[in-house]
Ligand SMILES: [Zn+2]
């Protein structure tokens with residue numbers, strides 16, 4: 001019986017593979033595994049694969065010889081709210097060209113390669129989170145967008161880290177978009193936007209925050225502040241891409 005079942009399953013897998021051969025989600029070229037990027041598209045992203053700040057993951061300039069554990073000036077000054085932050089790539093034209101359709105255009109099939117890149121970005125940090133928390137969207141935004149892109153990115157991460165996704169312990173109030181704001185204005189704008197609805201789920205927990213993009217770090221900093229006040233012990237963050245300012 002089990003032999004027959006195996007045979008049927010293999011046959012169905014092959015049939016589905018025949019109907020829908022694996023294709024690069026960005027350009028449609030054929031690839032080996034469903035959801036993965038082709039080599040050409042992979043090569044267009046600015047992956048953060050060199051020396052970076054041991055705490056926040058900020059990439060150091062290519063010619064900078066960083067010693068292991070080296071910190072960027074912000075983290076060296078103790079101004080980072082999180083234990084670790086990692087980003088897979090730099091926010092640029094290429095990452096923007098996948099982020100916008102992923103976030104607003106229903107291209108949820110990008111989630112697979114994006115979350116795999118994010119798991120790769122955490123290769124040098126030894127963490128065992130108790131919870132995976134997608135950065136919450138305000139209900140009004142969730143209603144318009146129909147999905148929270150951070151939750152889609154969290155699924156594979158939660159599977160690999162073997163931790164549950166927590167998407168309702170923290171609520172976010174709606175605030176209109178920020179537009180172009182200075183660093184300080186972004187921190188000001190986000191203050192007070194999160195509140196912990198279920199503190200009993202947060203207390204004593206190590207939490208990995210997940211988002212698609214990091215601009216100033218204000219969102220992670222504010223969410224982290226609120227979670228620590230509710231008793232979270234360690235907080236990490238991972239994003240697909242981050243803004244890196246040209247020095
Ligand atoms: Zn491609």
Ligand SMILES: [Zn+2]
Nearest residue numbers: 053056072075
């Ligand atoms: Zn840093």
